[in-house]
Amino acid sequence: MSAPTLDRPAAGTPDEAALQAQFDATIAAGHRIEPRDWMPEGYRKTLIRQIAQHAHSEIIGMQPEGDWLLAAPSLRRKAILLAKVQDEAGHGMYLYSAAETLGADRADLTDKLIERRQKYSSIFNYPTLTYADVGVIGWLVDGAAICNQVPLCRSSYGPYARAMIRICKEESFHQRQGYELLMTMMRGTPEQRAMVQDAVDRWWWPSLMMFGPPDDDSPNSAQSMAWGIKRHSNDELRQRFVDMTVPQAEALGVTLPDPDLAWDEAAGHWRSGAIDWDEFKRVVSGSGPMNDVRIARRRAARDDNAWVTEAANAYATKHSAEHGGRAA
Amino acid sequence: MAHEETVYDALANAADDHGHWAFGTGFDDPLAGVDTTVPEGVDPADLGTYCLMLGDDALVLAQRLTQWVTASPELEEEVAVANVALDLLGQARLLLARAGSTGVLGRSRSQATDSIPDEDALAYFRDPDEFRNTGLVEAPGGDFGRTVVRLLVASTVRLALFARLRGSRDPVLAAIAAKGVHELTYHRDHAARWVLRLGDGTAESHRRAQEGVDAVWPLLADVLTPTDVEQRLVDAGVAVDPAGLREEVEGVLTTVLERATLTVPAWPAATAPRGRSGQHGPELAELVAEMQSLARQHPAATW
Numbered sequence: 183m184s185a186p187t188l189d190r191p192a193a194g195t196p197d198e199a200a201l202q203a204q205f206d207a208t209i210a211a212g213h214r215i216e217p218r219d220w221m222p223e224g225y226r227k228t229l230i231r232q233i234a235q236h237a238h239s240e241i242i243g244m245q246p247e248g249d250w251l252l253a254a255p256s257l258r259r260k261a262i263l264l265a266k267v268q269d270e271a272g273h274g275m276y277l278y279s280a281a282e283t284l285g286a287d288r289a290d291l292t293d294k295l296i297e298r299r300q301k302y303s304s305i306f307n308y309p310t311l312t313y314a315d316v317g318v319i320g321w322l323v324d325g326a327a328i329c330n331q332v333p334l335c336r337s338s339y340g341p342y343a344r345a346m347i348r349i350c351k352e353e354s355f356h357q358r359q360g361y362e363l364l365m366t367m368m369r370g371t372p373e374q375r376a377m378v379q380d381a382v383d384r385w386w387w388p389s390l391m392m393f394g395p396p397d398d399d400s401p402n403s404a405q406s407m408a409w410g411i412k413r414h415s416n417d418e419l420r421q422r423f424v425d426m427t428v429p430q431a432e433a434l435g436v437t438l439p440d441p442d443l444a445w446d447e448a449a450g451h452w453r454s455g456a457i458d459w460d461e462f463k464r465v466v467s468g469s470g471p472m473n474d475v476r477i478a479r480r481r482a483a484r485d486d487n488a489w490v491t492e493a494a495n496a497y498a499t500k501h502s503a504e505h506g507g508r509a510a
Numbered sequence: 511m512a513h514e515e516t517v518y519d520a521l522a523n524a525a526d527d528h529g530h531w532a533f534g535t536g537f538d539d540p541l542a543g544v545d546t547t548v549p550e551g552v553d554p555a556d557l558g559t560y561c562l563m564l565g566d567d568a569l570v571l572a573q574r575l576t577q578w579v580t581a582s583p584e585l586e587e588e589v590a591v592a593n594v595a596l597d598l599l600g601q602a603r604l605l606l607a608r609a610g611s612t613g614v615l616g617r618s619r620s621q622a623t624d625s626i627p628d629e630d631a632l633a634y635f636r637d638p639d640e641f642r643n644t645g646l647v648e649a650p651g652g653d654f655g656r657t658v659v660r661l662l663v664a665s666t667v668r669l670a671l672f673a674r675l676r677g678s679r680d681p682v683l684a685a686i687a688a689k690g691v692h693e694l695t696y697h698r699d700h701a702a703r704w705v706l707r708l709g710d711g712t713a714e715s716h717r718r719a720q721e722g723v724d725a726v727w728p729l730l731a732d733v734l735t736p737t738d739v740e741q742r743l744v745d746a747g748v749a750v751d752p753a754g755l756r757e758e759v760e761g762v763l764t765t766v767l768e769r770a771t772l773t774v775p776a777w778p779a780a781t782a783p784r785g786r787s788g789q790h791g792p793e794l795a796e797l798v799a800e801m802q803s804l805a806r807q808h809p810a811a812t813w
Binding site for chain 1 (some may be wrong): 558573576577580581582583585588592593597600603606627653655695706714715801804805810811812813
């Protein structure tokens with residue numbers, strides 16, 4: 183990451199204390215921080231990490247569903263899936279742009295992803311084995327993403343909040359498309375119904391893990407909440423997702439693979455069984471079934487086409503010089 | 511706060527499906543509400559076959575371009591290549607649905623269940639030798655250089671054809687062409703910009719772009735000779751004579767290639783149409799097999 187170029191006084195000076203006070207007041211008032219505003223270095227770094235991780239997730243997330251583009255079973259489904267994967271590329275672009283307003287550089291962030299120095303959502307390290315997976319990713323994975331992301335439309339950082347508003351609108355449409363595919367398959371042949379149940383069995387627990395570790399094991403959460411970067415705790419969002427999804431599963435006619443799932447009358451919530459956090463840690467740390475494949479494909483897109491990028495740069499330099507412009 | 515609540519409300523009312531895509535595409539019933547009567551004096555079988563020719567070109571090229579999704583040089587290009595593929599897929603759906611409406615479904619209709627729409631019966635339940643696309647679109651894409659050269663050539667040919675097809679006596683074809691012209695103008699422009707950058711970029715990109723040109727050029731031989739079906743429809747005022755496209759196509763391609771500092775190869779000698787007659791290479795069989803694998807594995811399923 184290139185160093186932020188904004189001028190700022192040396193740490194600990196009275197000026198910085200005044201700037202910090204102004205920043206704190208802006209956050210406390212629920213107003214947004216904009217790229218030209220002063221911000222603490224920790225805030226900037228945390229945001230870059232979070233936004234980059236989100237951007238990487240959109241780009242890596244194109245792959246599991248993209249694997250079905252060539253074999254989608256109807257032209258209508260092929261068009262829906264292609265438009266969805268295209269949207270994900272667009273989301274990646276908005277998010278990398280938001281990170282660039284903080285002084286990050288897209289090519290550098292991509293290098294960090296490929297070198298595994300930055301993470302992406304570990305949900306995308308599972309394979310898509312049947313076409314029902316496409317529907318379940320829309321329903322559960324996009325559904326979980328929406329629960330995580332809707333509160334970020336109120337993030338304290340302006341460019342991120344604005345990107346999230348657009349992304350959430352599109353994600354909610356993807357979720358409905360996924361659910362509609364599953365509804366259609368459940369009305370189809372016995373084999374199709376079995377495919378849907380099998381996909382739900384495989385994706386349910388990884389979807390719950392998308393909200394991150396439990397609150398008592400989430401070290402960065404408190405600071406992010408104080409900064410207005412995070413609005414709800416991991417467990418709160420996970421609970422919201424479970425409550426939203428259980429009735430949808432009933433309407434669909436599938437069984438969620440959790441024998442301990444039960445309605446808590448007193449609390450008014452569905453309570454799920456224990457999550458296998460050891461598996462979560464294994465997949466996050468790179469040992470999921472598809473980690474190597476996902477990164478290898480991203481690396482190939484960069485390296486195999488490096489000559490294209492070089493050509494585009496050379497052409498731009500040549501032609502801006504011709505027109506009297508400054509060479510890049 | 512208000513926005514957050516609105517999004518959750520929308521999710522809770524999933525049946526009320528008024529959402530839209532970022533890039534705006536309608537997905538259902540390509541020819542819903544359209545009068546598909548075949549014009550007087552036109553053989554429906556000829557019209558259907560012609561729609562297959564134009565539809566298969568779009569479907570096969572869309573499939574080739576889709577191979578670049580998650581493999582493109584830049585995110586902007588992921589979006590662009592998906593956009594072009596999506597446009598072509600839309601054209602293929604309209605044309606295959608139009609073909610279906612003329613009764614040329616034949617064997618493919620009897621192999622697919624009744625609930626499968628005509629466009630899918632034709633895309634998924636024909637064998638490779640029943641496809642009517644030209645050799646220009648079925649050849650493997652190669653590297654990014656060859657891919658954009660092929661896209662330039664294919665979209666130049668198709669744009670020239672569609673611009674004339676707007677005057678077809680078949681109002682459905684004329685409408686499909688009128689919509690397609692806008693899309694193809696963008697495709698040709700996008701491809702031309704890349705050919706300029708690659709041809710006039712680095713020594714390496716120039717070499718690769720020239721290799722792409724040299725590999726794609728001979729494929730033009732399969733594009734501009736009419737079949738008997740096309741000839742009859744040209745006489746009936748329905749189809750466009752591909753032989754009449756050469757001047758425009760050669761002019762556009764020469765202009766772009768020269769500006770890109772690339773060498774324009776000699777125009778290939780015309781051959782009897784191969785792809786339009788169902789003669790294809792093994793690459794098409796592979797492409798079709800992959801596209802159809804899931805649909806054929808579950809012939810009774812609806813998706």
